[in-house]
Amino acid sequence: MTHTQQDITPRSSDALMIIDLQNDFLPNGSLGIKSAAQIIEPINRYTELFERAQSTIILSRDWHPQDHCSFSQQGGPWPVHCVRNSEGAQISADYRWPTQAWLVSKATTSAKDAYSAFDGTELATQLQHSAVKRLFICGLATDYCVLNTVLDALKEGFECYLLCDGMDAVNIQSHDGQQAIDTMCQQGAIALTLTDFNHH
Ligand code: VGL
Numbered sequence: 001m002t003h004t005q006q007d008i009t010p011r012s013s014d015a016l017m018i019i020d021l022q023n024d025f026l027p028n029g030s031l032g033i034k035s036a037a038q039i040i041e042p043i044n045r046y047t048e049l050f051e052r053a054q055s056t057i058i059l060s061r062d063w064h065p066q067d068h069c070s071f072s073q074q075g076g077p078w079p080v081h082c083v084r085n086s087e088g089a090q091i092s093a094d095y096r097w098p099t100q101a102w103l104v105s106k107a108t109t110s111a112k113d114a115y116s117a118f119d120g121t122e123l124a125t126q127l128q129h130s131a132v133k134r135l136f137i138c139g140l141a142t143d144y145c146v147l148n149t150v151l152d153a154l155k156e157g158f159e160c161y162l163l164c165d166g167m168d169a170v171n172i173q174s175h176d177g178q179q180a181i182d183t184m185c186q187q188g189a190i191a192l193t194l195t196d197f198n199h200h
């Protein structure tokens with residue numbers, strides 16, 4: 001796609017970040033994205049590529065208490081989703097876990113929502129301590145948690161690469177996902193798909 005000179009071959013100083021690949025955001029979930037099943041195999045493939053390169057692999061998860069402020073019963077915008085320890089909050093059973101991964105839980109307290117995996121977590125510090133330079137990001141949802149994670153990552157100074165065939169959008173308005181990708185790229189992210197890696 002739009003990368004020009006960058007060598008995107010995965011390295012040990014890279015991190016693959018998989019945002020909120022949880023049952024509630026997948027087709028049968030309470031906030032299910034109908035077309036999202038198709039991102040799982042690309043994400044499995046990315047996981048293999050980055051594991052082979054000994055990159056850091058990070059999975060974030062939305063991990064809400066039962067009375068979370070984002071739930072409509074509490075006056076929030078969303079149906080009940082990703083209640084911690086529930087089936088809906090589990091990472092998809094179709095995801096093939098690498099041998100090692102970091103798990104980052106976010107939006108874990110009732111009174112505060114957090115779309116970004118950097119919001120209220122130690123992620124930035126942990127990445128800096130591990131000398132990670134580049135983030136390759138996929139997951140759900142392009143127009144909420146992926147968008148906010150990438151914008152925070154760019155502000156923190158990380159190079160960001162969007163794995164576009166590994167993400168999908170809620171699309172309350174039909175172009176929200178494409179708009180989010182445009183916004184992330186305007187801020188410096190680079191959009192890629194699997195075919196970009198096969199050439200390397
Ligand atoms: C998300 C809506 C509500 C997301 C989380 O992971 O993008 N979206 N909570």
Ligand code: ZN
Nearest residue numbers: 062070082107
């Ligand atoms: Zn949520």
